[in-house]
Amino acid sequence: MTNLLEEKMNRQITLAARPEGFPVPEDFKLVETPIPEPGEGEVLSRTLFMSVDPYMRGRMNDRASYAANVQIGDVMVGGTVGEVIASNDPDFEVGDIVQAQIGWQAYGVSKGSNLRKVNPDLAPVSTALGVLGMPGLTAYFGLLEVGQPKEGETVLVTGAAGAVGSIVGQIAKIVGCRVVGVAGSDEKIAHVVDELGFDAAFNYKEVDDYSAELQRQCPDGIDVFFDNVGGAVSDAAFPLMNVRGRISVCGQISQYNLTAPEQGPRMMWYFISQRLTMRGFLVFDFEDQHAEALKQMAVWVNEGRIKYREDIWEGLENAPEAFIDMMRGGNVGKRVVKVAD
Amino acid sequence: MTNLLEEKMNRQITLAARPEGFPVPEDFKLVETPIPEPGEGEVLSRTLFMSVDPYMRGRMNDRASYAANVQIGDVMVGGTVGEVIASNDPDFEVGDIVQAQIGWQAYGVSKGSNLRKVNPDLAPVSTALGVLGMPGLTAYFGLLEVGQPKEGETVLVTGAAGAVGSIVGQIAKIVGCRVVGVAGSDEKIAHVVDELGFDAAFNYKEVDDYSAELQRQCPDGIDVFFDNVGGAVSDAAFPLMNVRGRISVCGQISQYNLTAPEQGPRMMWYFISQRLTMRGFLVFDFEDQHAEALKQMAVWVNEGRIKYREDIWEGLENAPEAFIDMMRGGNVGKRVVKVAD
Numbered sequence: 177m178t179n180l181l182e183e184k185m186n187r188q189i190t191l192a193a194r195p196e197g198f199p200v201p202e203d204f205k206l207v208e209t210p211i212p213e214p215g216e217g218e219v220l221s222r223t224l225f226m227s228v229d230p231y232m233r234g235r236m237n238d239r240a241s242y243a244a245n246v247q248i249g250d251v252m253v254g255g256t257v258g259e260v261i262a263s264n265d266p267d268f269e270v271g272d273i274v275q276a277q278i279g280w281q282a283y284g285v286s287k288g289s290n291l292r293k294v295n296p297d298l299a300p301v302s303t304a305l306g307v308l309g310m311p312g313l314t315a316y317f318g319l320l321e322v323g324q325p326k327e328g329e330t331v332l333v334t335g336a337a338g339a340v341g342s343i344v345g346q347i348a349k350i351v352g353c354r355v356v357g358v359a360g361s362d363e364k365i366a367h368v369v370d371e372l373g374f375d376a377a378f379n380y381k382e383v384d385d386y387s388a389e390l391q392r393q394c395p396d397g398i399d400v401f402f403d404n405v406g407g408a409v410s411d412a413a414f415p416l417m418n419v420r421g422r423i424s425v426c427g428q429i430s431q432y433n434l435t436a437p438e439q440g441p442r443m444m445w446y447f448i449s450q451r452l453t454m455r456g457f458l459v460f461d462f463e464d465q466h467a468e469a470l471k472q473m474a475v476w477v478n479e480g481r482i483k484y485r486e487d488i489w490e491g492l493e494n495a496p497e498a499f500i501d502m503m504r505g506g507n508v509g510k511r512v513v514k515v516a517d
Numbered sequence: 518m519t520n521l522l523e524e525k526m527n528r529q530i531t532l533a534a535r536p537e538g539f540p541v542p543e544d545f546k547l548v549e550t551p552i553p554e555p556g557e558g559e560v561l562s563r564t565l566f567m568s569v570d571p572y573m574r575g576r577m578n579d580r581a582s583y584a585a586n587v588q589i590g591d592v593m594v595g596g597t598v599g600e601v602i603a604s605n606d607p608d609f610e611v612g613d614i615v616q617a618q619i620g621w622q623a624y625g626v627s628k629g630s631n632l633r634k635v636n637p638d639l640a641p642v643s644t645a646l647g648v649l650g651m652p653g654l655t656a657y658f659g660l661l662e663v664g665q666p667k668e669g670e671t672v673l674v675t676g677a678a679g680a681v682g683s684i685v686g687q688i689a690k691i692v693g694c695r696v697v698g699v700a701g702s703d704e705k706i707a708h709v710v711d712e713l714g715f716d717a718a719f720n721y722k723e724v725d726d727y728s729a730e731l732q733r734q735c736p737d738g739i740d741v742f743f744d745n746v747g748g749a750v751s752d753a754a755f756p757l758m759n760v761r762g763r764i765s766v767c768g769q770i771s772q773y774n775l776t777a778p779e780q781g782p783r784m785m786w787y788f789i790s791q792r793l794t795m796r797g798f799l800v801f802d803f804e805d806q807h808a809e810a811l812k813q814m815a816v817w818v819n820e821g822r823i824k825y826r827e828d829i830w831e832g833l834e835n836a837p838e839a840f841i842d843m844m845r846g847g848n849v850g851k852r853v854v855k856v857a858d
Contacts, residue, residue, distance in 0.1 A: 407783075426789070440780060442747065442748075442778065444747050449582045454788060455794040
């Protein structure tokens with residue numbers, strides 16, 4: 177540990193209260209604590225970028241789901257990109273850039289086994305939280321493994337301008353599909369159609385009849401439905417699925433901040449008449465294939481076949497607001513929080 | 518054609534009106550027509566048994582679904598077991614017992630390619646409409662191919678005492694699963710537990726809290742949910758599915774007679790958190806494996822490992838009532854209508 181570090185304090189965002197419905201700034205608390213020292217086999221990293229992602233909303237609830245929830249007073253969970261500043265693991269040297277899971281804090285220790293080295297020559301290091309990180313892998317496996325798209329098929333993507341949806345649509349174009357997106361602002365629609373090459377897209381906030389609009393934009397029906405959102409748009413998509421269609425359930429962001437469960441039309445009949453398959457997944461289900469997929473994604477990014485946009489907020493103290501605004505759809509592309517240079 | 522036949526008339530049940538909600542006897546009409554003569558390559562069969570099945574309700578609607586609908590004035594569709602009484606197909610001889618698709622009528626012609634010979638020494642010929650026919654195959658493929666049950670897993674079956682559900686549970690027992698059934702009468706519950714060997718079952722008409730009852734009967738959660746029914750019991754099953762659980766969607770009989778679509782709680786989140794797969798199917802999707810599966814089913818039946826009950830009504834003219842009563846859950850086991858000796 178250097179003298180410099182001994183003089184400084186760590187800054188953390190902790191969970192102050194469990195949200196009821198949409199999170200509010202008061203649900204979070206900025207605290208100062210001593211910078212931790214790495215134990216045996218551990219690595220101390222200084223956070224450069226922090227990720228804010230929709231899944232974090234689930235961790236704020238009082239019930240554990242597929243992963244443990246955050247306890248009141250605990251540091252918020254999440255992925256980071258940081259610089260190694262002290263290491264007791266021979267695989268990591270001071271100065272290495274690493275993708276870690278230390279959450280919303282300026283410094284943190286990790287077991288080396290929980291770190292992934294990031295090559296700063298490949299792309300901006302922040303992309304290790306986006307197109308070349310968890311969201312990119314989520315898009316890759318959720319589309320290719322779960323959705324099984326084939327050339328000439330129609331792929332519908334909700335949350336089309338988000339960190340995952342924007343990549344899903346572009347991989348589907350590489351496969352040779354017609355890609356239709358749904359998003360929540362005209363800026364997002366312009367982005368996915370004009371910059372990312374989606375074939376069509378619509379702003380659900382400007383459309384009354386989702387079914388009619390989907391029929392217009394998917395004249396040959398829907399073969400793969402990649403769902404990040406759920407709710408009324410999904411309701412309208414099920415009846416338009418083609419025979420042997422696949423539904424890849426990645427997220428249900430429309431439901432995460434509801435204070436009471438929502439009802440919707442039943443759609444199991446469509447599964448019989450159209451022989452549909454719906455499968456939910458987590459990116460961790462494909463962990464043994466992550467390294468290979470990241471290589472493929474890096475190739476596509478470097479070839480310009482996959483474009484990405486980052487939506488960077490500055491300052492660890494602004495992470496709660498960056499997160500809340502993202503949950504309300506404020507982001508275009510991957511939202512990250514820059515913590516240090 | 519024999520003189521005997523020339524003297525007689527055919528009797529047919531035709532669709533007289535499209536049902537609104539539950540079918541009523543007035544939706545059907547008994548008509549007499551000349552007995553048809555088989556054309557080139559065709560076979561005339563005299564119906565011994567007719568099948569009544571839930572899927573027929575969908576064919577009575579004004580919209581085609583996965584198969585063409587029945588037009589007003591047309592003979593109701595359905596499987597039959599009959600005796601060949603005239604044949605222009607060298608593969609079929611007078612006296613052969615055949616499983617045909619001639620619908621609700623006493624005589625009908627079929628292409629030979631649409632007939633399957635039935636071995637009367639193997640089992641009562643009526644079973645070609647049940648355990649050794651379409652319902653048995655539906656159970657076989659819907660459980661083994663779609664549900665993918667493994668030894669030690671818990672399988673939940675709705676419509677447990679019906680033609681399909683009763684077989685699903687027994688195949689699941691052969692695989693080595695814990696089998697829980699849901700049905701609509703105490704007689705059905707006694708049948709599936711005491712006679713068919715289900716591990717547990719409950720009468721949903723006598724239970725208020727489906728979730729609590731399912732938790733009691735499935736203490737280790739649900740790995741495979743074979744759904745014939747849909748509606749409120751299914752709603753309660755989704756939250757109890759185990760990680761990587763499979764939902765095999767075979768039928769949704771609770772929904773077939775609704776005059777307005779029903780709403781239910783959204784359950785797509787469970788697909789993510791538990792990584793569920795839901796797949797709907799039709800028995801025809803597995804047509805190339807039917808012959809092999811029927812052989813296996815016949816072995817199990819002859820070994821006494823699969824038991825079956827037939828619920829036989831007499832008289833072609835009673836088919837509408839037999840069908841309507843079956844749609845209301847009146848049957849235990851496979852309901853067929855005996856038309857001739």
